[in-house]
Amino acid sequence: MIPGESFEALFEPRGIIVAGASTHPGKFGFVSLHNILAAGYEGEVFATNLDGTPVLGVQSERRIEDLPAGRADLVFVCTPKAAVPEVLRSCAAKGVRAAFLTSAGYGEAGPEGARDEAELAALADELGMLVVGPNGQGVVSTPVKLCAQIVAPYPPTGSIAVASQSGNFVSSFMNYAIQSGVGISRAVSAGNAAAVTVRDFLGYFAEDDATSTSLVYLEGAHDGRRFYERAKAAAAGKPVVVVKGGVSTGGARAAASHTGSLASDDRVFDGMCRQAGVTRASTVEEAFEAAATFATQPLPAGNRVVVMTTAGGWGVVTADAIAATSLELLVLPDDLLAAIDEKLPPRWSRNNPVDLAGGETRDTVPEVLELIAGHEQVDAVVFLGLGIQSNQARLMRAGPFFPEHGLERIVAYHERQDDRFAREAARISDETGKPILTATELAIADPENAGPKAVRETGRLCYPSSNRAVVALDHLWRYRRYRLRRGL
Amino acid sequence: MSRTLSEAASSELLGARGIPVNSHRLVDDAEAALSAAGELGYPVVAKLCGEAIAHKTERGLVRVDLRTPADVRVAASELLASARPDDGAVHLLVAPFVSGHRELLAGLHRDGQFGMTVMLGVGGILAEAIADVSVRLVPISRVDADEMVEELATQSLLGPFRGEPAVDRGELAELLVRLSDASLADPGIRGADLNPIVITAGRPLAVDALVEVDT
Numbered sequence: 001m002i003p004g005e006s007f008e009a010l011f012e013p014r015g016i017i018v019a020g021a022s023t024h025p026g027k028f029g030f031v032s033l034h035n036i037l038a039a040g041y042e043g044e045v046f047a048t049n050l051d052g053t054p055v056l057g058v059q060s061e062r063r064i065e066d067l068p069a070g071r072a073d074l075v076f077v078c079t080p081k082a083a084v085p086e087v088l089r090s091c092a093a094k095g096v097r098a099a100f101l102t103s104a105g106y107g108e109a110g111p112e113g114a115r116d117e118a119e120l121a122a123l124a125d126e127l128g129m130l131v132v133g134p135n136g137q138g139v140v141s142t143p144v145k146l147c148a149q150i151v152a153p154y155p156p157t158g159s160i161a162v163a164s165q166s167g168n169f170v171s172s173f174m175n176y177a178i179q180s181g182v183g184i185s186r187a188v189s190a191g192n193a194a195a196v197t198v199r200d201f202l203g204y205f206a207e208d209d210a211t212s213t214s215l216v217y218l219e220g221a222h223d224g225r226r227f228y229e230r231a232k233a234a235a236a237g238k239p240v241v242v243v244k245g246g247v248s249t250g251g252a253r254a255a256a257s258h259t260g261s262l263a264s265d266d267r268v269f270d271g272m273c274r275q276a277g278v279t280r281a282s283t284v285e286e287a288f289e290a291a292a293t294f295a296t297q298p299l300p301a302g303n304r305v306v307v308m309t310t311a312g313g314w315g316v317v318t319a320d321a322i323a324a325t326s327l328e329l330l331v332l333p334d335d336l337l338a339a340i341d342e343k344l345p346p347r348w349s350r351n352n353p354v355d356l357a358g359g360e361t362r363d364t365v366p367e368v369l370e371l372i373a374g375h376e377q378v379d380a381v382v383f384l385g386l387g388i389q390s391n392q393a394r395l396m397r398a399g400p401f402f403p404e405h406g407l408e409r410i411v412a413y414h415e416r417q418d419d420r421f422a423r424e425a426a427r428i429s430d431e432t433g434k435p436i437l438t439a440t441e442l443a444i445a446d447p448e449n450a451g452p453k454a455v456r457e458t459g460r461l462c463y464p465s466s467n468r469a470v471v472a473l474d475h476l477w478r479y480r481r482y483r484l485r486r487g488l
Numbered sequence: 489m490s491r492t493l494s495e496a497a498s499s500e501l502l503g504a505r506g507i508p509v510n511s512h513r514l515v516d517d518a519e520a521a522l523s524a525a526g527e528l529g530y531p532v533v534a535k536l537c538g539e540a541i542a543h544k545t546e547r548g549l550v551r552v553d554l555r556t557p558a559d560v561r562v563a564a565s566e567l568l569a570s571a572r573p574d575d576g577a578v579h580l581l582v583a584p585f586v587s588g589h590r591e592l593l594a595g596l597h598r599d600g601q602f603g604m605t606v607m608l609g610v611g612g613i614l615a616e617a618i619a620d621v622s623v624r625l626v627p628i629s630r631v632d633a634d635e636m637v638e639e640l641a642t643q644s645l646l647g648p649f650r651g652e653p654a655v656d657r658g659e660l661a662e663l664l665v666r667l668s669d670a671s672l673a674d675p676g677i678r679g680a681d682l683n684p685i686v687i688t689a690g691r692p693l694a695v696d697a698l699v700e701v702d703t
Contacts, residue, residue, distance in 0.1 A: 224601035228625060258683050259595025259607050262621045267607075268599045271623035274639070275632055485631050 002196065006130035007204040008073075009098035011141040011186050015044035015072035016148060017096065019064065019087045020079035021055045028102050028150040029078035030055060032138065036076075039147035039154040044071055064090035074098045076138075076148045081105040081116065084134070085123055092127040099124075101133030102150055107192045108135055117194045124195040136191025137167025140174065142184055143210045149189075158183020159212035160291045163201035165190055166245070169217035173288055179447075181456035182292035185210040199223075199230045206234035214240045215291040217284075221269075228272050235277035236488055239294040239479055242273060242280050243287035277482045279475045286471060292461040293472040297435035299480040302379040304330040305473065306372045307353035307466075310360065310385030315353030318382055318439075318466040325474035326481070327380075329353075336375045343368050356385075362417070366424035373432045380435045380477075382469050383425055386462075387442040387451030389414035394446065415450040422454035422462075437473055439463035489703045490678045494539045496581055498699035502680065505670035507663055509682075509694045512583040518564035522557050524582040531555045531585040533695075536567040538578040542698060553585050586695050589650050591615075591684035594664060594694075596626070596671050598678055606668045608636045608660070610645060611684040618642075628668045633661035653690035660692050676702045 016036060022029030033055055036045055046067050047060040054060055061067055064075075064087060075091045077084060081103045088099055106117040117134065124131035132139065138149020142157040151167070155174040160182065164170045167189035177184050186205065190198050198216055205214040214234060221227040234240050247266045273280040279294075281287035305327050309315040322329050332340075332352050340354065343364055349355035354372065356364060373381050393414040396407045403411075422438065429436040443452040443462035455462035463469035482488075493501065496514045503509040513524035514537065525532045536549040544550050549570060551563035564580055571578045591611035599605050602625050609621035622639040624632050637657050640646070646655040663685075671677050678701060682694040 221601060224599070225603050225625075228602065258593055258609075258615060259597045259681050260679060261616060262609055262619060263595075263597040263599065263605055263607050263623050265599075265601070267621060267623045268602050268605055268625075271605070271636075272602055272625055274622075274635065275624045275628070485635075486629075 002130060002200050002203075004204060004207055006097055007201075007208075009096075010074055010100070010130055010132065010139060010188075011146070011204075011208075012144050013043055013073035013098065013146070015046065015074075016041065016146070017046040017048065017064070017067060017072045017075040017091065018058075018148075019048050019075055019077045019091075020083070021047035021049045021058065021060050022078070023053055023055050027078070032076055032078055032102070032148055032150050033058060035138075035147045035149055035152070035154065040145045041147070042144050043146075046072055064094060067094060069093075070095045072096055074100065074148070077101045077103055077133075078150075079103060081134070084120065088123060088127060088129060088131065092129055096129070098130040099132065100136060100139050100148060101131065101191065102136060102138070103133070104135045106134045106194065117192060121195040131195045132188065133191035134194060137170060137189040140170075140184065140187040142186075153178055155187070156181060156183035157185075159185050159210065159295045160215050161185045161201075161205040161208065161211040161213070162187040162215045163190060163198045163205070164188075164217040165193070165198055165219050166217055167191070169284065172284055173215060173217075176285065176288040176292075180288075180292060180461050181459070182296055182461050185212075199227045202230050202234045202240065206237050212238055213291045213294040214238070215287060216240065216242045217245070217287075218242060219245045224272070228276055231273075231278050232276035235479075239291070240276075240278045241287050241291045241294070241475075242278050243282070243284055244269060244280070277479065277486075277488075279479055281475070286468070289461060289463065289468055289472045290475040293435070293437070293476055294479070296460045297429065297437065297476065298433045300379040300435050300473070300477050301480070303327045303477045303481075304377060304379045305382060306330050306332070306378050306380075307382045307384065308356070308369060308372060309353050309383075310356050310358070310365070310388060312349075312355050312357070314384040314466055315349070315355050318384065318470060319353055321467040321470040325470060326478055327470065327474050330377060333375065333377050336371065336377075339371050340368055343371070365421045366428070369425060369436070370428050373428045373434050373436060378434065380473055381437070382466060382473065383436055383438045384440065384466055386421055386425075386438050386455070387418050387440050387446075387449045390418040390450040391442060391446065394449065418449070418451035419454040422451050423458060426455075426458035426460055435473060435476060437461075437463055437469040439466040439469040441465060490700050491703050492539065492542055493699045493701060494541070494579075495535065495537050495544070495697060496579070497539075498680070498697040499694070501674075501699055502667070502670060502682070502694070502697055505673070506666045507670065507682070507694065508659070508692060509697055510583050510586055512581050514579045514581055516579055517568070518561050521560050521564040521580050521582050525554070525557065525560045528582065528584050532560065533583050533585045534560060534563045534567060535581045535583075536571060536575075536578055537581040538571075538575050540574065540576045541578070544696075553587075583695070586686045586688050586693055588686040588688040589652060590645055590655070590687040592660070592687065592692065593681065593683035594667060594685060595682060596667060596677060596680040604671050606664055606671070608640065608664055610640065610642050615683070624668075626668045626671050628665060630661060630665055633664040633668075636664055637661050652687065655687050655692070656690050663692055678702050
């Protein structure tokens with residue numbers, strides 16, 4: 001196992017060198033330096049290039065040797081492959097302990113490249129340097145505002161750590177982070193993973209105080225047993241979410257035994273995840289939403305869910321979604337039923353889903369939510385219907401009658417109410433220690449709606465549909481159940 | 489390289505590890521088959537058994553529900569007559585005929601990436617079409633085994649079924665743990681099939697076994 005301080009050099013460097021900085025704004029050597037500076041990296045930034053031209057105001061040196069010693073922990077390498085060994089040796093001599101390599105032409109380029117890649121791994125070993133890549137996209141670390149990568153974006157700060165065998169997925173997860181407001185601690189693409197693999201990052205994230213949840217994209221686990229051991233150890237501490245590509249290939253095989261033909265690659269992988277306590281998601285958005293839920297909601301103590309909705313149909317489909325999971329729709333206990341009766345006109349659903357049936361007055365939503373979440377038999381709540389009032393407000397604001405006819409006042413009231421409902425949901429969740437998931441398509445249809453906007457401001461995810469909220473909640477419960485059954 | 493053990497040897501090897509396998513007698517001719525059937529009690533099943541014989545059902549080498557000595561005599565003669573030269577040394581395996589509506593299967597398989605795995609699935613002739621299975625890496629804990637049972641999609645098969653009691657989930661889970669333990673204790677085991685495992689009076693009993701060992 002690679003020692004943690006090497007990863008600190010990668011994720012929390014005191015200074016960074018961009019080797020191969022370019023003045024051409026289309027080149028990786030320019031873009032990466034731009035991104036480091038633009039994100040506001042807190043450490044010192046150095047650069048080298050062939051002619052010593054300054055780039056973006058950073059004085060470049062021709063040689064690593066001309067840079068001061070002991071000031072940079074990380075080198076971000078954008079040079080052609082041929083220059084890499086020399087860059088790494090010189091950097092090691094200057095006290096650099098970690099390198100990220102964007103350089104291509106290694107294992108992905110054929111047998112000769114594969115030999116070079118093996119030599120690169122040996123050199124990393126010899127220098128005692130953490131060498132990430134080659135052919136990687138970059139590394140992001142929000143605690144130090146580091147955005148050393150050859151592509152966008154730079155995500156909001158949060159506690160999800162991403163490691164991926166594909167750089168594109170790092171970008172995708174960070175784009176979801178921007179959209180949802182649920183942020184990232186570290187993010188790294190392993191590139192060809194010559195010396196450092198996704199498994200190694202998982203080991204670091206498990207120990208990393210800035211990280212609450214690991215999120216991993218995998219295509220293959222070449223050393224499956226070691227991946228399993230590491231993932232299991234990591235998941236014993238904090239949630240690990242995995243999405244895997246390539247599940248449909250290599251599934252069928254000829255085998256002499258029934259067991260052999262039924263134990264397809266994907267079923268083995270799936271069983272491995274369950275055994276390790278790893279949350280496996282089937283799609284990219286499901287993976288992000290599971291991670292975002294782990295990062296922002298308490299784990300449920302049990303599987304009994306109450307759905308609270310301001311409109312009937314949503315409640316029905318959410319109940320269907322719950323039936324397809326390991327969650328359970330709680331039969332409302334008599335005392336809770338009686339308590340809700342006090343708050344609502346008689347036409348409310350009087351069962352779960354709790355359909356308020358338009359019987360709300362100013363304080364009904366937070367009051368009923370508090371009654372539900374506060375009940376000892378309730379483990380989690382799904383709240384539907386947020387933002388309806390503000391959606392009407394939006395139409396009023398845009399229409400020809402605004403602000404006359406009392407519209408200004410009612411629009412402000414609607415928006416204030418949705419804002420308040422979202423904040424109350426978060427407060428009640430914090431106070432009860434129970435997950436409360438808010439779902440509305442307005443999270444996507446109108447992100448500026450006061451409801452979803454306030455959910456984001458509380459740091460939580462506003463789920464784009466109730467079934468997606470249910471799937472995420474099911475992942476939380478299954479992880480909790482795994483822990484409970486094993487005394488973790 | 490690997491070779492498969494005969495059903496009798498496979499079943500003895502796994503039975504010795506505490507896995508519930510059907511009892512049997514191994515005999516060489518029809519007369520001995522008759523006395524074996526008498527000892528075991530009717531009805532019985534008779535099969536042609538040998539190291540080189542893996543797919544008995546496909547070749548018609550299994551005769552089930554033999555209710556009388558005459559049934560056994562006919563089956564024994566026919567089975568012995570169906571042996572081919574490349575089957576090598578063959579015997580007749582006589583075993584109690586176990587009846588039950590539900591069939592499961594379990595096994596061991598060495599995966600290229602993750603090493604030895606243990607599997608539980610819904611059995612019967614549609615097993616591979618239905619493919620309702622759960623897999624774990626060896627070794628498994630009892631909790632892992634319980635979760636394998638819980639993970640099968642066809643849970644209704646494990647409840648009370650057509651007049652038969654619910655499956656004893658604990659025994660099923662214990663079977664899986666023992667299968668996993670057997671592969672740990674005997675690293676020469678490359679793979680194993682318990683297929684089918686018949687649920688009889690709610691309890692799992694393997695009525696066929698095939699073990700593949702490294703040579």
